[in-house]
Amino acid sequence: MIIQELLTENIVRDYYTANIKAEVILDTILTPVIGEILTVIGRRNEQINGEMKLLAKEFPVLKSREIEREEKPSFLSYNADYLMCDKDSIYLVELKSRRESYDYAQMKNYLMYCSDEETFADRAGKNFVYLLNHVSKTGYSHKRWKEIWKETSEVKEGLKWLFEIIIRYSEERGRTAYPEIGWEEREHDHADRAVSYLRQSGGVSSKKHLFTAGQILDNMKDKELWEKKIKLLYLMPGTAFQNKIPSDCIVVTFQEIMEQADAVCREMDKPDLIKYWNWVMNILVRCSLC
Numbered sequence: 001m002i003i004q005e006l007l008t009e010n011i012v013r014d015y016y017t018a019n020i021k022a023e024v025i026l027d028t029i030l031t032p033v034i035g036e037i038l039t040v041i042g043r044r045n046e047q048i049n050g051e052m053k054l055l056a057k058e059f060p061v062l063k064s065r066e067i068e069r070e071e072k073p074s075f076l077s078y079n080a081d082y083l084m085c086d087k088d089s090i091y092l093v094e095l096k097s098r099r100e101s102y103d104y105a106q107m108k109n110y111l112m113y114c115s116d117e118e119t120f121a122d123r124a125g126k127n128f129v130y131l132l133n134h135v136s137k138t139g140y141s142h143k144r145w146k147e148i149w150k151e152t153s154e155v156k157e158g159l160k161w162l163f164e165i166i167i168r169y170s171e172e173r174g175r176t177a178y179p180e181i182g183w184e185e186r187e188h189d190h191a192d193r194a195v196s197y198l199r200q201s202g203g204v205s206s207k208k209h210l211f212t213a214g215q216i217l218d219n220m221k222d223k224e225l226w227e228k229k230i231k232l233l234y235l236m237p238g239t240a241f242q243n244k245i246p247s248d249c250i251v252v253t254f255q256e257i258m259e260q261a262d263a264v265c266r267e268m269d270k271p272d273l274i275k276y277w278n279w280v281m282n283i284l285v286r287c288s289l290c
Contacts, residue, residue: 015287022097036267050087056215059083062127078106090120090228096236121155121226129158135206167197190214237289254290
């Protein structure tokens with residue numbers, strides 16, 4: 001039995017096994033093609049503008065809306081399965097595989113970040129940098145961080161600065177002065193640097209948010225990413241609980257994906273990726289998701 005056949009059998013069995021989180025399984029196999037899928041679907045429903053690009057996975061969206069006003073913030077969050085973007089917007093993408101996985105509180109929290117007045121930097125991006133400071137143990141207290149934030153006028157600069165503090169300037173932790181870090185722009189190496197740091201330092205659990213920071217930096221050539229507004233998108237099977245999703249959320253069903261399977265395939269320019277996509281579709285069918 002070849003490896004794909006072995007994986008297919010086990011994935012399908014796990015999908016129908018009680019207490020196994022099906023979203024984790026689907027998330028893993030959809031990740032390499034999620035951009036192509038949503039790009040094609042977006043052309044059809046005109047709710048997505050241009051190529052959809054994956055920025056990061058499991059992006060933390062803090063539960064507290066007014067975190068800066070709290071003396072002892074909890075830093076509890078819901079994690080969006082995918083953080084993506086197109087030409088105009090940032091997307092919090094939630095993958096749902098079963099009716100039981102629908103979470104109204106989670107959806108309500110996401111919608112608090114979706115506003116025509118606020119950009120990604122205004123709240124979600126800023127809160128992420130704030131969370132990164134907390135989990136990475138940089139030495140800056142909640143009170144001190146609010147003071148530092150006034151000095152770092154942009155979220156983009158704050159993220160760059162904190163990333164460098166953690167990876168290169170461990171001796172700077174706890175300093176009150178704004179450090180001169182000598183930032184040098186390099187393309188697509190920040191996520192790798194984060195992984196290297198986590199491997200060397202033994203960083204686990206919440207410290208892995210540093211990898212998310214690296215992924216975001218790799219896609220941040222200018223301010224455009226931070227100035228985009230946030231939208232919420234649900235990827236789910238059929239219309240089983242679609243009536244629970246507000247009209248201002250974008251809904252993509254697995255049925256739509258299968259209807260556009262050939263178009264998704266044409267979006268892929270690598271033969272190996274096309275073979276992979278055919279394998280994914282086979283799993284979706286065998287799991288009765290479409």
